Amino acid sequence: MPIISRGFHGRKPDPGRKLPPGQYETFDFPVLSAGPTPRVSRDDWKFTVTTESGARHQWDWGRLMALPAERPTVDLHCVTKWSKFGTHWEGVSLDVLLEDVETEAEFALVHSYGGYTTNLPLEDLLDGKAWIAHRYDGEELAAEHGGPARLLVPHLYLWKSAKWVSGIQLMLEDEAGFWESAGYHEYGDPWREQRYQGD
Amino acid sequence: MARTAVSGRLATRLRWQAAALIERREESPTAQTLAFDLPGWAGHLPGQHVDVRLTAEDGYSTQRSYSIASAPDADRVELTVQRVPDGEVSPYLADDLMVGDAVEIRGPVGGWFVWRPEQLEPVLLIAGGSGVVPLMSMIRVRGMIGSRVPFRLLYSVRDPADRLYGPELDRGAPGLDTTWVYTRGTPDDWARPAGRLTPDDLVRWGWPADFEPTCYVCGPTGFVEAAAGMLVALGHHPDRIRTERFGPSGG
Structure with missing residues (x-):
């Protein structure tokens, strides 16, 4: 039996919107991060994929820009309960970036400028599910939203979409990232409401 | 699996x-x-x-x-x-x-924006509006356990009516210094003119960076962005600055 809060009516969501459990729709774009916003110039920006054997694949800003970009329109779901529908991004698919990377790894640990990390299975980065995004809503990606570039992996809670991304470490064994070590769920599927450890 | x-x-x-x-x-x-x-x-x-x-x-x-x-x-x-x-x-x-x-x-x-009693370094708390709430829990735990860790709180509010926990903070506690920053309207005879938090406020009322305090900043996004940026500019290491932001959609 659910506990009824007497006199609470709430605001029913737009029936045209498919919200994951426990989420509500927002129309602005809240900012969440654990520390100060790192300021990284495009001239200094590098993105490095490291495999389990130590092989490194690196892109600077110019090389990233030279790759074919996609323009995904996706819904965002933040573990703090807001969801934002129909956001417009531009970025390079991880399928493109990982195409020539030889690996047996099943796991990825994503690193950011500023020291943030987050972990996810490698398969969640492949097959058109993830991008290194560098534009939002037709503009350069603002620093507080992760610019110059962030990971975008919208089928998981937004903390997996690491802002200020600096690299991806491919690994044979899983390793917990920042929030995953601080009580949050290791996988983070919004549709299964995997917010916290044990959910 | x-x-x-x-x-x-x-x-x-x-x-x-x-x-x-x-x-x-x-x-x-x-x-x-x-x-x-x-x-x-x-x-x-x-x-x-x-x-x-x-x-x-x-x-x-x-x-x-x-x-x-x-x-x-x-x-x-x-x-x-x-x-x-x-x-x-x-x-x-x-x-x-x-x-x-x-x-x-x-x-x-949440296991990041927390103060653990075994932390012995000085603590700088910077609150904007209702961002003071988790910081108040830190102040209360410090008092409850009789900790001597020095705490400084800089608390920015629009005007005196917006203060949360005013009487409790005015009573204070040994080793806890509270500085009020009023952005729109001050009490009578208040030395600091109304205005947003500045680097000078942090220099005067915060801790010097070389004391290596842990800094906790909580408030609306614009406030947190500004305060955390000032702390970095004053030499505080980003690893010692923990932030929590209340978006406008927190409702």
Whole structure:
């Protein structure tokens, strides 16, 4: 039996919107991060994929820009309960970036400028599910939203979409990232409401 | 399956539990402290939050997160709720929920924006508006355990009516220094003119960077961006600056 809060009516969501459990729709774009916003110039920006054997694949800003970009329109779901529908991004698919990377790894640990990390299975980065995004809503990606570039992996809670991304470490064994070590769920599927450890 | 590699860590599901309102207190014209009875509450670290779930009679339910304001105190947990105009949840909690009514709560959540009593370095707390709530829990735990860790609080509010916990902070505690920053209107005879937090405020009332304090900054996004940026510019290492932001959609 659910506990009824007497006199609470709430605001029913737009029936045209498919919200994951426990989420509500927002129309602005809240900012969440654990520390100060790192300021990284495009001239200094590098993105490095490291495999389990130590092989490194690196892109600077110019090389990233030279790759074919996609323009995904996706819904965002933040573990703090807001969801934002129909956001417009531009970025390079991880399928493109990982195409020539030889690996047996099943796991990825994503690193950011500023020291943030987050972990996810490698398969969640492949097959058109993830991008290194560098534009939002037709503009350069603002620093507080992760610019110059962030990971975008919208089928998981937004903390997996690491802002200020600096690299991806491919690994044979899983390793917990920042929030995953601080009580949050290791996988983070919004549709299964995997917010916290044990959910 | 493969994911069990990380799950050696304790992974007990946080359960929803019924929580009855046992007391409410006005903190300001727009903020109320709500005290809930949570039988079997296992305690929390100051800075952590809980999720609150409200269910309507027709079965519709929604959730929000709120920082814990109180120090651990048996089965009692206090939240301070700032009424967000036009919010779906906060006006109900701030105005309509009566003593004896129930919500559901699960938590505590969050292992980063917390102060642990074994931390011995000085602490700098920087609050904007209702961002003071998790910082107040840190101040209360410090007092409860008789810690001598030096704390400094810089608390930015629009005007004196917006102060939360004013009497308690004015009473103060040994080793806790509180500085009020008024952005729009000050009390009479106030030396600092009204205005937003500046680097000079942090130099005068914060800790020098070479004391290596841990800095906790909480408030609306614009405030947190500005304050955290100033701390970095003053030489505080980003690793010692922890932030928590309240978006405008926190409602």
